Amino acid sequence: MKALHNLTIKKxxxxxxxxxxxxxxxxxxxFEHIENKDPEINAYLSLAEKSAAREAEAADIxxxxxxxxxxxxxxxxxxxxxxxxxxxxxxxxxxMLEDYVASYDAGVIKKLKNQRAVFLGKTNMDxxxxxxxxxxxxxxxxKNPHDTARVPGGSSGGSAAAVAAHMAVAALGTDTGxxxxxxxxxxxxxxxxxxxxxxSRAGVIAMASSLDQVGPLAKTAEDAxxxxxxxxxxxxxxxxSVEKNYFNNEALSNxxxxxxxxxxxxLPEEYFIPxxxxxxxxxxxTAIEKLKGLGLRFKKISLPHTKYALSCYYIIMxxxxxxxxxxxxxxxxxxxxxxxxxxxxxxxxxxxxxxAGFGAEAKRRSILGTFVLSSGYYDAYYEKAxxxxxxxxxxxxxxxxxxxxxLSPVAPTPAFMIGEKISDPLSMYLSDIxxxxxxxxxxxxxxxxxxxxxxxxxxxxxxxxxxxxLPVGFQLIGKKWREEDILGIGQFYEQLEN
Amino acid sequence: MASPINKTELAHLAKLxxxxxxxxxxxxxxxxxxxxxxxxxxxxxxxxxxxxxMTGGTDxxxxxRGDDERENTDRGAGAExxxxxxxxxxxxxxxxx
Numbered sequence: 001m002k003a004l005h006n007l008t009i010k011k012x013x014x015x016x017x018x019x020x021x022x023x024x025x026x027x028x029x030x031f032e033h034i035e036n037k038d039p040e041i042n043a044y045l046s047l048a049e050k051s052a053a054r055e056a057e058a059a060d061i062x063x064x065x066x067x068x069x070x071x072x073x074x075x076x077x078x079x080x081x082x083x084x085x086x087x088x089x090x091x092x093x094x095x096m097l098e099d100y101v102a103s104y105d106a107g108v109i110k111k112l113k114n115q116r117a118v119f120l121g122k123t124n125m126d127x128x129x130x131x132x133x134x135x136x137x138x139x140x141x142x143k144n145p146h147d148t149a150r151v152p153g154g155s156s157g158g159s160a161a162a163v164a165a166h167m168a169v170a171a172l173g174t175d176t177g178x179x180x181x182x183x184x185x186x187x188x189x190x191x192x193x194x195x196x197x198x199x200s201r202a203g204v205i206a207m208a209s210s211l212d213q214v215g216p217l218a219k220t221a222e223d224a225x226x227x228x229x230x231x232x233x234x235x236x237x238x239x240x241s242v243e244k245n246y247f248n249n250e251a252l253s254n255x256x257x258x259x260x261x262x263x264x265x266x267l268p269e270e271y272f273i274p275x276x277x278x279x280x281x282x283x284x285x286t287a288i289e290k291l292k293g294l295g296l297r298f299k300k301i302s303l304p305h306t307k308y309a310l311s312c313y314y315i316i317m318x319x320x321x322x323x324x325x326x327x328x329x330x331x332x333x334x335x336x337x338x339x340x341x342x343x344x345x346x347x348x349x350x351x352x353x354x355x356a357g358f359g360a361e362a363k364r365r366s367i368l369g370t371f372v373l374s375s376g377y378y379d380a381y382y383e384k385a386x387x388x389x390x391x392x393x394x395x396x397x398x399x400x401x402x403x404x405x406x407l408s409p410v411a412p413t414p415a416f417m418i419g420e421k422i423s424d425p426l427s428m429y430l431s432d433i434x435x436x437x438x439x440x441x442x443x444x445x446x447x448x449x450x451x452x453x454x455x456x457x458x459x460x461x462x463x464x465x466x467x468x469x470l471p472v473g474f475q476l477i478g479k480k481w482r483e484e485d486i487l488g489i490g491q492f493y494e495q496l497e498n
Numbered sequence: 499m500a501s502p503i504n505k506t507e508l509a510h511l512a513k514l515x516x517x518x519x520x521x522x523x524x525x526x527x528x529x530x531x532x533x534x535x536x537x538x539x540x541x542x543x544x545x546x547x548x549x550x551x552m553t554g555g556t557d558x559x560x561x562x563r564g565d566d567e568r569e570n571t572d573r574g575a576g577a578e579x580x581x582x583x584x585x586x587x588x589x590x591x592x593x594x595x
Contacts (some may be wrong), residue, residue, distance in 0.1 A: 307540070368535075447541060
């Protein structure tokens with residue numbers, strides 16, 4: 001039997017329909033591969049063998065009965081550990097939630113269960129999704145499958161590494177300032193941050209609620225489109241989610257070249273700056289040349305307030321973090337054992353539980369967020385940042401009068417070394433300078449590998465990997481609700497590559 | 499300019515955030531926060547006097563649900579994670595001193 005874990009969603013679905021394998025056989029093949037491979041990569045925090053087998057069997061039974069099944073039926077997926085799956089742990093890679101087991105399904109998980117998807121396990125991440133390297137996990141360090149001395153990116157590093165190392169067909173991550181796109185770029189997979197409001201945030205452990213979105217990490221743009229369609233749409237449990245009828249939109253996963261050719265692409269001068277590594281600059285240039293070959297037109301544009309995005313983001317995000325993390329009180333979601341020793345009253349218990357339960361970055365952001373919101377500093381920092389956010393959004397609104405899509409790097413460098421930036425928070429924050437603006441403006445953005453030679457072939461089953469050249473992604477930012485533009489360009493770009 | 503967060507201010511913020519800090523954590527945080535807040539100074543150059551603040555991620559206003567009966571599933575789910583319970587009540591240390 002051919003190696004089942006190398007499949008895309010599309011190929012998996014065809015194989016299942018043609019009875020080349022059953023969903024249960026495929027799921028077992030994945031767990032075998034994970035058992036061999038994950039000790040080297042550390043992508044997963046927990047595995048769900050029993051429930052995955054049940055889900056796979058249910059998909060097989062539906063197929064045997066002749067029920068209509070969707071593209072995702074039986075497809076083994078990895079889920080970031082800040083997304084709740086009923087009955088499975090959801091630690092958000094924090095000691096604070098070490099013993100927490102989800103008592104309900106997130107909105108996106110409900111939708112995927114209706115499609116009969118299979119959940120292999122929960123993936124490692126930066127604690128509460130705070131970081132760009134997955135080194136802030138309280139439990140383990142995930143390695144980049146292309147070079148295990150390097151980080152996979154973050155915060156959805158476990159999901160990106162799982163997909164890159166074929167330990168899941170595709171995965172879900174979350175993106176607040178680049179946490180899907182940066183690891184996708186570092187690991188050579190496709191990552192989509194949807195429009196704010198396109199996907200439900202219900203049942204997702206919140207980091208910064210005005211910026212967070214759930215999205216897919218996948219091997220191809222087509223797979224990302226299939227998974228996005230399945231999770232998108234209004235959820236009554238998330239008041240900011242909106243129904244845009246993505247599910248019936250054929251253009252998302254089946255774009256037409258004549259439509260894509262009509263799109264014009266803007267190159268913002270503020271995103272092509274010194275300090276971007278040569279590998280990244282070269283990869284972007286190659287991508288632009290190839291897209292020109294497709295007939296797409298390019299135009300230089302300006303997003304003049306880009307340089308304020310990082311400050312703006314780190315004020316708004318930390319303010320929201322300080323509020324969202326307040327719920328972790330050492331009681332409602334489990335307690336750190338022995339941490340409350342000496343606590344006579346409730347306020348002491350809070351102090352000690354939160355002191356023991358949060359890692360350095362969670363503490364840094366909570367305290368910074370408390371500062372920017374505090375009386376005397378609110379106007380100078382928090383409100384100022386909200387005004388800067390409006391200017392950044394206006395830049396995009398104006399640019400999109402002129403062009404349909406914006407192309408830029410995803411991150412200033414390819415994957416950096418483990419340990420390289422962890423002690424210097426500001427240098428870590430700078431990894432996100434190209435991804436943050438799309439979150440502030442609420443726009444959809446896609447990270448797609450610039451070269452396919454680095455995407456799949458390097459990661460054949462069972463080999464040790466020391467890539468001589470690291471993957472680099474480029475970013476496509478689309479108009480609000482226009483995921484079909486960026487995913488469409490992505491799909492034709494991949495066809496050029498193959 | 500000196501960082502607006504000195505040792506006393508940090509202790510105050512940590513208390514507001516309900517986070518107990520070890521002495522070595524305080525030293526590292528003072529340094530990190532000074533650098534980060536110094537970076538924020540670039541915003542001072544930006545004239546935002548006539549800009550309406552963007553207060554969230556969405557333009558939606560007043561999202562209501564219908565005033566309908568809703569099925570309540572899993573009431574009390576999650577309570578099993580509570581560290582201390584007695585006769586179905588959740589136990590916490592005294593709130594009032």
